[in-house]
Amino acid sequence: MVAPEDLDAVVRAAQSGDEDAFRLLYRTQQPALLRYLRVLVGEDAEDIASEAWLQISRDLGTFAGDWAGFRGWTATVARHRAMDSLRAMRRRPQSSASVEHFLDLIAPEETADRALELVATDAAVALIASLPRDQAEAVMLRVVLGLDAQAAGKILGKRAGAVRTAAYRGLRQLARRLESAGSSPPLKPNHWTGVTPSTTPALKEVR
């Protein structure tokens, strides 16, 4: 993997027209953008990612910043394109996520398979996507895109504190779902205090 400080130089090289540099930026950033977009627009993610890259390549010359900035900027571009698309559709796509499906996929002996690895990634992203959107976005931006709370907040138009809270709630909810499913007999979650009452259809199915 290329170190972040090297990627700063790669960003500059791409800006001055270096194709190999741009290709490297694409390969490094695209998976994260695609997964983030999957949370936002579901199956349209590929199309929206293409649109985003079109704009990124067009506007790269006007961008000023390093690799960290580039990550934030590209996420912003992708999000704008996604929001346009959602406005056109007037709804957020439903996530069909299942905790069991994910747990099946992460059995250690199977993850050596690259194809399964991708399926596991997709399943994980789908589970995150089944969270309320603010939580899902906060988790994706922080975990998958590697942005800090402040940078994520700028993209979402929120304060850093709000992003921290959303990410925390998202993680807590995911942990709860994962740990109440799977091999051990389902436990009643009532010994957890302060749980949010909102559970998703996916969670209900599981129980």
Added chain:
Amino acid sequence: MSSNERRDRMDRTTAEQFLQGDRATLNAGHPRLAELLAAASASAHPAELAGESAAMAAFTAARHSPPSPARRPSMIQLAIAKILTIKVAAIAGVACASVGGVALAANAGVLPEPISSHLPGAHSSKSAQPHPKLSGSAQPRPIPSGSALPRPSGSAATALDLAALCRDFDGRGDREHRTKALEEQRFGELVRQAGKKDHDRVEKFCARLKPSGSPIPRPSGSAFPDGDRPSGQPSTRPGEQSGYPSDRPSAFPRASSGPAGPTQQG
């Protein structure tokens, strides 16, 4: 089977520690969640890079096009930019350093601001004093909308006249009166510049000349039916870049070696 006794509710500190790169704590307390997040941020899979050639083609195309490709910077922007450069240099006559920003902004095809700010009795009080600094990012930019682009005649005097005509036009009261006013000969030049004797057309044209008239188009871009979108705010983000951590190698992209915690114990 279930040595997974630690069913602690995930606490806020653990979450934040994890988000800041400390994976060990999470692995210990919430192995499944750690697995999930590792899978979500696993390294690139070839299938995810299917759009690479398209992205490369876009990059190459952008490289070989003029500076602002696909955005149609338009003759009017360039012409106004030229006028501005000359006018600002002439009128402000300020030290190169401060004018530099204006010239730069103007060359980039932005900002009708100084035009109206130099108007005799322009609309807002702040415009009474031309100030090079005004040309910062807060200015509206003229957006060409149609294919028949208004062509300024290229002289500063005309730009001033147009702004004055626009104010007159604005002052004609409601839409009906203003539409009627367009028939008058004195608005002939304005109509010609706007490209059509049409109320909306002229109004839009004037809005672009006016500093307070039109807000800067937001990068979301949906307001641009022809697909010429302004960028996803590359011009505003750069100032904020320091906010992004560059020291989070563990966050992304990451091989699935990620959190190494055991999923199933026992």
